[in-house]
Amino acid sequence: MKWANSPRTSAIAGLFVVSSLVATASLWLGPPAHRNFPVLIGLALLTLATAAVSYFWPTSIRIFDLSYPAIVYITIGVLASGGQGSPLFSLYFVVVAGAALVQPFRRVLPIALTSVILSLAPLLFAPLQPDFIARTFVMDAMILVVAYLSSFLSADAREQRRVRRLLEEIFLASSFKSGEDLSQMLRGLVAVLRRLTSSDYAVCYLMAEDGTQLTPEAVDIAAGFSSDDASVLTSWPVAVGRGMAGWVARTGEPVLCADIERDDRAERIPGTPEVPTSAVFVPLKIGEQVVGVLRLSHLGANHFGEADLRLAEVFGRHATFAIENARLFDETGRLYRKMRLLSVTDGLTGLYNQRYLDEAAPPLLRQAQESERPLSVLMVDSDSLKMLNDRFGHAAGDRFLRELAELMRREVRTTDTVVRYAGDEFIILLPDASTEAAQRIAERIRLAAQDMPLGYGIPLAVSVGIATYPDHADDLEGLMRAADQAMYTSKGAGRNRSTIYSITRDQSGS
Numbered sequence: 001m002k003w004a005n006s007p008r009t010s011a012i013a014g015l016f017v018v019s020s021l022v023a024t025a026s027l028w029l030g031p032p033a034h035r036n037f038p039v040l041i042g043l044a045l046l047t048l049a050t051a052a053v054s055y056f057w058p059t060s061i062r063i064f065d066l067s068y069p070a071i072v073y074i075t076i077g078v079l080a081s082g083g084q085g086s087p088l089f090s091l092y093f094v095v096v097a098g099a100a101l102v103q104p105f106r107r108v109l110p111i112a113l114t115s116v117i118l119s120l121a122p123l124l125f126a127p128l129q130p131d132f133i134a135r136t137f138v139m140d141a142m143i144l145v146v147a148y149l150s151s152f153l154s155a156d157a158r159e160q161r162r163v164r165r166l167l168e169e170i171f172l173a174s175s176f177k178s179g180e181d182l183s184q185m186l187r188g189l190v191a192v193l194r195r196l197t198s199s200d201y202a203v204c205y206l207m208a209e210d211g212t213q214l215t216p217e218a219v220d221i222a223a224g225f226s227s228d229d230a231s232v233l234t235s236w237p238v239a240v241g242r243g244m245a246g247w248v249a250r251t252g253e254p255v256l257c258a259d260i261e262r263d264d265r266a267e268r269i270p271g272t273p274e275v276p277t278s279a280v281f282v283p284l285k286i287g288e289q290v291v292g293v294l295r296l297s298h299l300g301a302n303h304f305g306e307a308d309l310r311l312a313e314v315f316g317r318h319a320t321f322a323i324e325n326a327r328l329f330d331e332t333g334r335l336y337r338k339m340r341l342l343s344v345t346d347g348l349t350g351l352y353n354q355r356y357l358d359e360a361a362p363p364l365l366r367q368a369q370e371s372e373r374p375l376s377v378l379m380v381d382s383d384s385l386k387m388l389n390d391r392f393g394h395a396a397g398d399r400f401l402r403e404l405a406e407l408m409r410r411e412v413r414t415t416d417t418v419v420r421y422a423g424d425e426f427i428i429l430l431p432d433a434s435t436e437a438a439q440r441i442a443e444r445i446r447l448a449a450q451d452m453p454l455g456y457g458i459p460l461a462v463s464v465g466i467a468t469y470p471d472h473a474d475d476l477e478g479l480m481r482a483a484d485q486a487m488y489t490s491k492g493a494g495r496n497r498s499t500i501y502s503i504t505r506d507q508s509g510s
Contacts, residue, residue, distance in 0.1 A: 071111070075118040182326040186218035186319060190294070193315045194220045197280075197308045199296040201225065204284075204319060205238060205245055206292040214238040214249055214293055238293075243267035245293045248281040252290050255281040256309045259301040278303040282316040286324050294319060346420040348398060349405035357419045357427060364417075364431050365476050368469055375431055376438035376468040379483040380408070380445065382424035383461040383495040392456055403452055404462070411444045427480070435468040435500055442466055442498035450496070461496035463487055472501045 186204045194202035201221040205214035215237045241250045247265045248255055257279045260266045268274070278301050284292035294316045296304065344356035352360070368375035382404065389397040401424065408418045408426065417429040430438050442464040449462045465487025473479040486501035493499065 071115050071118055075121050078119075078122065182322065183217055185322045185326075187220065189315055189319050189322070190218045191220040193294075193312065194222065194296065197296055197304065197311060198298070199303075200298050202297075203295045204292060205249075205295070206284075206323070207240075207249065207290060208237075212240055214240065214245055217292070244279065244281055245295055248283050248293050249290050252283045252285060252288070254283060254309060254313060255279070256304060256306065257281070258304075260297075275299050276301040280304050280309055280312045282309070282312045284316050284320045284323065286320060291320065291323055349402055349420050351405050351409075351418050351420045351426070353419065354421060357417075357421070357429075360417055361429060361476055364429055365469065365479070368431065373432045374434050374468050374470070375429070375479070376433040376435060376466065377479050377483040378426075378428040378430065378438060378442050378445075379421075379465040379467075379480075379487040380426040380428065380442075381463050381487050381491070383463055383491070384458065385424040387458055388456060391458070396454075396456060400452075400454060400460070403454065404449060407448050407452065408445055411448060412441060416441075427483070433468075435466065435471055438466050438468060439498060439500060446496065446498055459496075463490035463495050464498035465490060465501065466498060467501040 190202040190204050193199075199222070201219065203216055204218040206217040207214060238245045238249075240246050244255060244257065244260060244263065244266045246267075255265075257263050257266075259276045260279045261274070261276050276299075278298050280294075280296040282294040283290050284294060294312055296308070296312055298304065344352055344359070346353045364375055367373075382400070385397050385400060388400050401420075405418070405420065405426075408428065412418060412428060412430070415431055416433075419427045419429070421427045428441075430441065433441070446462055446464055449460055452460050454460065465483045465485065467473060467479050467482035467486055469479050472482040482501040486499045489501075490497045490499040
């Protein structure tokens with residue numbers, strides 16, 4: 001139902017309709033002497049008109065408060081149903097109490113005073129009955145008491161509902177999960193905070209890594225503002241120390257500003273309206289370090305109070321918690337990636353190790369099988385390492401292995417994987433490479449190894465074995481074994497050569 005668009009308007013509109021219906025029914029069912037048919041018809045029509053307006057144009061009802069016309073129509077009913085002796089006087093209580101349940105006391109008080117004044121209207125149309133003044137005075141006093149108590153109790157209930165909703169919103173908005181985007185988290189927080197404080201816009205700034213400026217990370221604006229307004233806020237960084245947000249970032253102190261236009265610390269954001277604007281600024285701090293600033297703004301002075309500042313500080317702590325968790329998550333992720341890389345990397349050469357080979361090779365073979373494309377493997381073994389170690393020491397051998405690893409990185413394609421398999425043995429995985437293409441790469445590596453400028457005065461060489469799926473094996477174990485056998489064929493044929501796996505073992509290059 002459209003009345004649900006505004007609970008407050010719905011309650012007042014419903015109250016008016018019910019009051020009018022009660023007044024109409026009372027007149028119709030009362031003594032014949034009290035029936036005034038023009039008044040009956042008028043009340044009925046006004047009731048139907050109000051119901052129609054409330055249903056079809058709910059937003060237009062906010063232009064005026066229906067409590068006042070309700071009081072006027074009740075007064076008409078009182079005058080038409082006996083004046084000073086009318087049974088409809090009780091409806092004043094209904095209107096005032098009902099209005100107090102949905103509005104603050106400062107708005108209920110004029111309604112109550114209007115009821116008091118109009119309750120004296122029968123004095124203008126009939127002689128004074130002896131007990132009317134006393135009865136009316138007691139009734140009016142009770143109306144004011146009801147207005148105050150109902151408003152007080154309603155305000156307390158509203159505050160309890162507000163706090164409960166606040167806690168629920170905070171819990172939902174700050175339920176940070178590892179991997180969740182920090183910007184999305186902060187957008188949720190500022191959106192909830194803006195709604196709870198009835199702000200026109202809310203901004204969460206984050207401190208840059210160098211600590212010199214604040215960058216808008218999350219913005220939420222009220223309905224009625226355009227996307228251009230949001231872009232103005234999101235595209236304007238704030239230097240630390242400049243403007244109100246910069247002052248808060250530098251000092252770490254919160255600010256509750258009745259009118260930012262009158263504050264010397266403020267600095268206008270280009271493109272924002274030049275009107276009195278109330279604002280709240282809260283620093284986001286991890287320990288003593290300011291990592292951001294939370295800002296609330298409302299067009300119009302004196303919109304925010306201490307309660308809004310405290311609420312912003314609560315949300316600020318949750319935003320800080322989210323930022324700290326995000327940083328911790330990022331740091332943990334970086335540490336994990338670093339440890340992960342170390343676990344699959346050979347410490348001497350920087351190449352992948354056998355653990356990585358065990359993880360990477362099966363998916364490559366499955367991909368080759370599914371796409372019906374070849375997968376070649378090179379088994380590379382040094383012919384010179386033992387001689388270098390024996391004559392010049394292990395430092396010379398380590399240098400040779402590092403240089404050889406770098407050489408192989410340069411000679412293979414970007415899609416290929418070079419692995420230090422064990423000691424001076426290396427495996428190179430060549431996806432989508434035929435046997436002939438694999439042998440060309442093997443020969444490039446072998447010839448480049450001969451020319452490595454190590455300066456030790458001994459010949460440098462490698463032996464290479466070549467095997468290809470599906471020509472030489474159907475599974476990974478058979479493919480590795482075939483490449484290994486071809487490498488030993490190269491060594492047996494005089495070293496410093498590449499050999500394609502074959503049962504006859506006669507396809508070697510040197």
